[in-house]
Amino acid sequence: MEGEEASTRLVETPPNDEDAQELQKKGENEAKGAASTEELAVRRDTGDSSAPREHLRADQDRTRLDHRDSGADALPKPSAAWRDKQRSTNLSALDSFPLKHSNTLTNRQRGNEVSALPATLDTLSIHQLAAQGELSQLKEHLWKGENLVNKPDERGFTPLIWAAAFGEIETVRHLLEWGADPHTLAKERESALSLASMGGYTDIVIMLLERNVDINIYDWNGGTPLLYAVRGNHVKCVEALLARGADLTTEADSGYTPMDLAVALGHKKVQQVIENHILKLFQRKALE
Known part of the structure; x- marks a missing residue:
């Protein structure tokens, strides 16, 4: 009976003030330790390097020791609430960050001006049109005047010679039909x-030989x-x-x-x- 009464009194007896303060300090220290461990894990997961390296290594070593004592295999993971808070902070930072513009400048931004416009079909000569095989534009030129089909340029090249030199077989065929002279020689006897x-335009060679x-x-x-x-x-x-x-x-x-x-x-x-x-x-x- 006396033993039971003593046990009951031990359980029911509240601790004195000194004991209560000591227990409170111990609980606060344990809470701080858990918070540090949780914050450290979050820093590791998010790649935060704001803390000094020496401090991180010390915390990591201490955490590993604690877990070896408790039999845990990995560091404690941050709570879901902490992850949501961290994600929200990162998104806010991205939203406030200015957009990154391309560093490639255009000619206009550099202050350059176009010195010459590219040639259009309207500015090409009959010889250039023949060399490029532009048949529809070539027809328009031929309709504008007589004897254009055999008109030589400064080197003595006719539209037919230019078309043959560039392998434009359809242009050669049409020029021959319009009366181009296949016997014409340029200034240095080019034909x-x-x-x-x-x-190596064999089809054109045969077509000319037939003439x-x-x-x-x-x-x-x-x-x-x-x-x-x-x-x-x-x-x-x-x-x-x-x-x-x-x-x-x-x-x-x-x-x-x-x-x-x-x-x-x-x-x-x-x-x-x-x-x-x-x-x-x-x-x-x-x-x-």
């Missing part, structure tokens, strides 16, 4: 056939359509010229024949085409 062969142009026409340095086709390694064009009677013995001013040029440049396929053509010529001669 539509030679320039088409230089570019009975000189297949062996030479320019200022002795270049022929066949020599230009060989130099450009245009196999199909070489075949077309040889099939229509191009002369294999013609030499340029440099002394090269088409075969010499093919060997010097290492154009194996062109060499084979020329060899096959020579073989056919011998066979044909033997039959005669």
Whole structure:
């Protein structure tokens, strides 16, 4: 009985003032420690580096020790209320931050002025239109005056020569239908056939040959359509010229024949085409 009464009195007896103060201080210290630990975890999660590194390492070490004693495997996570508060603060900071403008300046911002406007179709000559294959605008120019179809420029190039040089096959076809002269030579004896062969435009070469142009026409340095086709390694064009009677013995001013040029440049396929053509010529001669 006495033991039970003593136990009851021990439970019911309120602590004295000194004991109460000591318990209160202990509770406050524990609360502060928990708050520091929670704030530290939030700083780690949000990447906050406002606290000194030494302070962070000390807090982290102490937290790890506390958790080893309690058997925990990870740092305590911040509460949901703390996360919401932190997120709200970050969004407010973003809203108040000024927008970042591009640092790329335009010509107008730099104070530069356009010195020349790009050429439009209205400002192009008939020769430029032919070289670019602008058929509709080319027709408008041809309707404005006579003899424009064979009008030479400062180099003696006609619209047909320009179209052939740039491989504009439809423009070449239409110019021939409108009366363009395929035999015209420029100031340095450039021809539509030679320039088409230089570019390897086989369809245009054939189209011009059907108009009975000189297949062996030479320019200022002795270049022929066949020599230009060989130099450009245009196999199909070489075949077309040889099939229509191009002369294999013609030499340029440099002394090269088409075969010499093919060997010097290492154009194996062109060499084979020329060899096959020579073989056919011998066979044909033997039959005669």
